[in-house]
Structure formats: C-alpha cells, structure tokens
Amino acid sequence: MSVRWDAVVDRATVERHKVSPLLRQCVIDRNADSSRVRVQLFGALAALSRRQSVELVLPAGVTVADVIAILGDQLGETFSTHVIDVNGAKHRHCRLFVAGYPVEDLQTPLYPATELTEIDIILLIAPEGG
C-alpha cells in the first residue's frame, strides 16, 4: 500500500458519521406522518430562556434546524444566538442530542415517529487550558 500526498481519500471510511445510524433506527416510524418532540433545555440555556422544556408537534420531514427556528420564535433571540452562530451553524459548545444521540449537522432530519422524541440541548463551557 502506497500513499501519496494527493492520495484519493475515501471520506466514507474516515469521516465521522453526520447522522448516527443508531439514531436513524431509533426514531423512525414509517407509519407516522408527524413527529412529537420534547425539547429539554439545560444549564445556561434554561436560565436564559426561562423554560426547561418545550413540546412540539411537527410535520414529517422537518430538520433539527427547523426545530431550532421554531424554538427561536417561541423563546426569543437570546435562545437563537446562544445556539446558532452568525453563519447559521450550531455553536460547537452547544451540544444537541436527538433521542440520546449527538447531532452536529442541523440539517439532520427528524424522522416521523409516533413515540415522543426527546431533544436535549445544553451549552458547555467552551475554553480549556493546560
């Protein structure tokens, strides 16, 4: 096996999965036509939003980004600016879990589900030293 600087890279084998296959299995329900979602806010986000939990019923095909947008409408700009940066991407120190699985890409779809899907969001302390 020989590797050159401009070697062809098979991204599928080396990059992190953007959507956990476990997450896909966990929440999908092909008989459902909507998603019931409970978003739980923790730490600073709960304090800033003055809410710890929000329940939503969403049409099939929505993404995590849609959920964040809806929450932004409900909870205000403070919520949005703490979750999303000026380019519309999630802040790295904002961790978001759907059904217990981490989601980094906000375009991750929420699959239809008859069961309540839990979304946890927490702001972590960003800096570290050492």
Add this chain to the structure above:
Amino acid sequence: MNVFSPQQFKPAVSEDVWVPSACALCYGTCSILAHRIDGTVIKIEGNPDSAVGKGRLCGKGVSGIMTHYDPNRLRYPIRRTNPKKGLHEDPGWKRISWTEAMDEIADVLRKVHADDPRKLVVQRTTTVTASRVPMHAFGSAFGTPNFSVSGGGLHCGNGAHLISGIMHASWSIVPDFEYCNYAIFFGASKGHSAGHASCSNMAKAADARARGMKMVVVDPLCNFAAAKATEWVPLRVGTDAALALGMCNIMVNDLGVYDGPYLQAKTNAPYLIGPDKLYVRHPQSKTPLVWDTRTGSARPFNEVPAADMALEGEFTVDGTPCRPAFHRLREHLRKFSPDWAERISGIPAATVRRLAKEFATEARIGSTIVVDGVSLPYRPVAAIAFRGAQGHKNSVYNFYAVDLLNHLVGAADVVGGCLGFNPTSHGHPETGGVRYIPTAGPDGLMVVGSWMGYHYPYPPPEPRLPKNLGLQDLFVIGMTSPFLDSTDREQMWEKFDVPYRPEVMINFGANLVMSIANKDAVAESLSKYKFIVSFDLFLTETSNFVDIILPDCSYLQSLDGRANFPFIFSLPGGLGEWCWPIRQPVLPPDGEQRQFAEVLLELADRVGFRADLNAAYNAWLDLQPPYRLTGDNRYGYEDICDRELKNNFGAERGLDWFKDNGLIKWKKKPEEVYWRPFVDVRVPVYWEFLKPIGDKIAAIAEPRGLKVPLEYYDPLPDFLPCRSHCCNKPGFDFYGFYYRDVVHTNSFTMENPWLDEAARLDPFSYTIAINRAEAAKRGFADGQQVWVESESGRKVGGRLKLTEGIHPEGLGFAAMCGHWTDGQPVAKGKGVFYNDLLDLDFEHASPVNINLDLCVKVRVTPAEHAP
C-alpha cells in the same frame, strides 16, 4: 547462638497487592502500580502494561507516596472565622462538619444560581487531568460560562495548543522519536522533563538519541533537554521566531528547498491572495480560488488536482491582481536574513544558515518508507516548541514560525516528522468507541477531530461584545484568560459592558496566588469574591482568600473513569498502542476526606440542578443510550464512570472489568499515526483568517477605547518584540524567565519531602541561574543573595547559581517555588517565586491569544541579608 530466627519477628502479611492506577503528580498522568501491604502503600512504580508511561515513572511519580501520607494533609472541612481576607491575614480556621459546610455552600450557590449563574467562576488546576470533566460538567450545568485553569494555558498553552490544534489537530507536538533523525526543540523539553506523555517520551527520546537522532535545543538555558542534546543553541529570551523565520528564509529562498507536492495538496499555499491580504474567492460559491496551471485559469481549490495548482506566479482574476499564498510567504520571508536573525536572537548568522541547511537536508523531501506494509511519506525532521517559545506577547508568531519549518518540508504527521499526539483514532476495533478524525472545515482547512474543550482552534468563532469575564467572546483565539484577575479587569469589564461581576468561586486544587502572576494582583482580585470554596489537599497561599476548604482525596484515594484525556493529551504520539487506563482507589479516605466529584454531585442535588448536571455529563462524556444519565436521578460518580467505560468499550467492560485490568489497549495502525496523507484536509501556511478576526475585534474594541495592535493579526508571521525587548532602563540588563524543573510540578510538589530533598541537592532547583562570565563582570559570587527587580518595581530575592549553561543576558528561575504558607512547612521558604515579577494586564498579554508574557527585563543587585 540465635535464640530467635528472623522469621519469628516478621509480622504475618495478610495482604500484598499491586493495584493498577494513575499518577497525579503532574498532568502527564502516567499509569502506575501501587504496592499495598496490609493497607499501606509502600511503593509506586510505573505500570509496564500501559502505553501511558510504558512502565517508567519519574522522580515525582515515585515520590507521590510522600504527598499522600503528608501529615499536613487536610482531613476535615474548615471554615474561616476572620472575614478579612488578605495575603497576611490569618483566616482563623475552625473545624466544621460536612453538614455545616454543605449547608452553607449550597445556600450560597442556590442564591447565586437564582440571581445570575454567571457570577460563579469555576476554577481548577490542570495538574489533575481527571478533574476536567467533573468541574466542567458542574459549571455547564450551573449555567456559568466562566471557567479558568489558573496559570495553565495562560503560561503554557494558549499558543502551543492553539497552533498544535490548527496545524496538527492535537494539543501538542512531538518528534516522531522512532524515525526522526534531526529534531530541533525551541523552548521545549518534550521527552526530557515534565509535560504531556512525559515518561513515555523520555524513553522514546532516549532511544532516539541512542539510535543517533541529532537533537538541537534552542533555549536560553542548557537544562534538561539541552543537556542531553547534540547541540545547545543559546538565544536571547523570547526571540524564537527570529531564528525560525531566518531558517525558513534560507530554506525557501537561498536553498530552494520545500515540499511542493505537500504544500499543494495539504496546505493553503496555492490559494490566491489579493491585495487586501485575503483569499480571492469564487463569486458565487465563495470558495477560495487557486491557479490551475493546466487550464491557465483561476478555479475553486476543490476542483483542481493538487499537482496542477500554482504555488508561485502573478495572476489577475476578474481584474484583481493576486498571487498564491506561497508566493507571498516566500517574498515575506526575504526580510528575515541571517544577519537580521542574529541581531534579534543573538545567534550567529553562520549558525542560522547551518541549522537551516541541516534541517532542509535531513528532511529528505520526496522520500518514502514502508511501515507495517504501508508505504508512506518519510520526512525524518521535526521542529517543536512549547512553553519557552510561546510564553510571550508574541506567542502566536513564535510558535507559528517554528511549525512553519515542518510544513515547508512536509514533515507534518508523517514518518519521522513532527507529530501531533494522536489526532486520528479509528476507534476500538470491537466497539468503534473513541473514534475521531480531523475534518475539512471552512475553506478546506482542518478542524480537529478531538479537543479538550469546545473552543476549537479552527474555525475561530466570530468576535462579539463579550459576556464572559475572561473576554474570550471578544478575543476569540484566546483560551485561558488573564482578565479574571488582571489589574485592568474592572476597566475591561466596564469598557465592554459586562453586565455582572464574579461573586462566588469553586476552586479545585489551584493555588492562584502563586500560579498566575504577581501575588498582589491576584490577591486583590480574590479578595473581591463574596465567597470561595476550595477542594484542597493542603493549605496553600490561596487558602487565605477561601471561606470554606473541603478536604479532598488524593489520587491514591480517588476513582476516575478517564484518568487521561483520550487521546490527544497524554498518550504518546507515534507507533504503539492505544491505551485507556483508569484511576482507582488504592487507599480509603483518611479522616473526613471526600473525593470532590462526589461532593459536586451532592451539591447539585442540594441546589436543585441534578437534571442539568446529568445532561452535562452526557454531553461531556458523549454518553449514548443505554448509558445516558436520565432525568434528575441521583447517580454516584462510580456509576457515571461505569457508564462511560461501557459506552466506549461494551457492556462487558465496565468499571469492575477495569478495576481488575487497570486499562484497555489495542494496536495503532500506521494510517492512524501517520494520518496526514489519508485525510483530505489542509492546514494554513498563510493565516488568512487572522486578519478579519483582528479587524472585527478592533471594530468592537477601539470605539470603546481599547487599541488593538493589528500587526499581531497579519496572516504571515513576524518577530514582534516583548515589553522586555523594549526596555532601555539603565541597569536592567537581564531577561528573567522561569523554566520547568524536572523534580517539580508548578507550585504543587515543593511540599513533598523527597522532591524537596532532590531539589536541595540540585544546584539549580532553588536558585537563580546566571551566566558565570556576566556574574564575574558584576562581582557576583556563586551562592550570593541578590534582589531581582522588574522594570515596574516588583522584587524577588534569591541565591545566585553561576553557570556557563545560560545565555549571557538570561536569568533563569526553576519552577514556581518560594512558598510562604505555614500549611506547607516543607515547601516554606524554599526557592524563588518568579511569578511575583509578572505584571498582569492587557499590555503584558498577547493581543491575539491573551497568553501572558512571561519574560521580564530585570536588574540584579546584591542583597545584604538573605531576602
């Protein structure tokens, strides 16, 4: 005649075990075996089964037994009775019960949580790596963004970790000791003293030297690394960038040596740069353009084969004149002539030329080597740097310039080159756990796969009006901040309308008064807190400002599911094994000691934010079903550790399995160790992103009266002087600096009697190193007591040690000694407290990464009496 045989006197031994665990005498966190006989630990050795230390243990590690059994350990909670706080105020400690302590702490936390959680500052020492997750989780759950690691980062890592992250996707860098033939160390002791993977690296470095690796150490002091090196190159303190840039210039412009294919395929060297110093971008996609030599046109970088990208030339794209970044770099380097480098660094021009030629020749550009059946690029040279080079106002450029040497010759994360500490892990072969790989981020530049925090080095966040006390929202390249304690902190908070002030601190083990800068500045800051609670092993100088001290368990009494941070921190780089060791209690708590992590869980219950803390642990540890913590259930710390281990290594490998086995390990693959060719990411040899960051910071700061020196935000590195280099005060003719002592960790280990004895036997540990000839010129004698005074009038006293092994203009101080607390009688009065010379404000910090400038221009005068 023997009436009794010796056997008759030997007591029956009912227990004789070796317990695998992890050291905590420094953040290297090497794996240990603790030998316990009948409930007493009698010896500590390195664990040969572990890749973290490889069975070696340094003098600090074997002496840990004396720290544990120190009669001055705290054994029960204490509370101050004197409300007045000050460096010389007696707190009037009185013993209190845990119930009293927890009631009061919970009450304070409950009030501040309801008022504004940001008023809590979470503070820890970096010495205990495993304190990171519990302290971060607690702070995140509480809702504060204010976190600090005292002198950690501020002194040693804001530059090194940032640039290692941007360029190598790792916390630090090290030569590939197995294959490197020529290593040049700039103010670094990797493999020869303390630090990340210290014991493992000591073995690797020794083997490399025995194999014939040439090692050049560039350092004002001929100490632990330089003493073992092939060549010591003394330089003027803080001028590392001058030598590195001079070498880069000779390599590129005189010798014409650089790795073109590497620069084309793995860096932003081909990206076209316009007159505004920014990328020329595609009008629609905004992707940076390169010049495609095959089509003779500008095209997005991701649409052109690397070999067709121009590295040099002058082009016009839609009317804009532009040149590839490498062309600009090459032109920029021309001003760094060997004579210029000599004037700045004091290193003879001929030496600069020779080192450049040796480095370029030894790089063997274009060569390959087969490792475990894989043919890989082979570049057996490495330039590394650490605290010495980056602990300056010019922190970023010093480190950037040094690492540029590696990237010019393609010696980055390939065989023999400069390696990050394990930036790519394909995960455990059975479970896939602990998998991470760098990815391509904005403009194709590398984003780390794993990081110690969530403040990723690239891409930097957008600067904004700061809401955190450290102002990292504004100085977005920075990590640990001086502004929690600096003398100008209040002015800074006022300038930026920070809407609250710190009121409560939870501290784990840090001795802030000694570890940040001068004691008066830090003391003034600490005295403003309404309430401080601290987990400690001993009373420290900082204890004078604490309200309640909680007696912590030592590392021999503690459990940690992740003793080490996986794997970019203390697992050695290079070939070998992946290894995840745990820390487990070898001894029970003494008196009323409790492990801090358990106490924090109880505090969350008492204050009422356990659900948040569970969520924070889930996030910090990436726990996934079925191991996630749910609701506000009251998990113990053992349970949390057990869940993390199962989450990563499978249901059958929980805490009990790890207690029996101590660790899990598996073999590294060449594609993981030498990952650079396998991962489609680029790194910046031209820091285009820096300029807009500087402009945005200035746009926020300057209308508020803070001038931001934008010369520090130029995309190409330069030598920019420290305050010390600009001092012309008569009599101030030495550059003071401190260095890590091999027998001491920060200010922590001086209380250990074995280490104290070793330090007293060492002629340098407790003295001030001065050049023998320069001392003679001034009539100073070996052992003479002197005062050392800074430009701003701060003074420390100590005893001189005359040596040829220091730059004529340097004045070297070992470690952070000079304790004065009665709580550490062994440490008290030994050595010199260098940090007391350091000013602490914006002017003495890097305006980019807010690293503190650690060099001070000083005057040395005789002291009539022992200071």
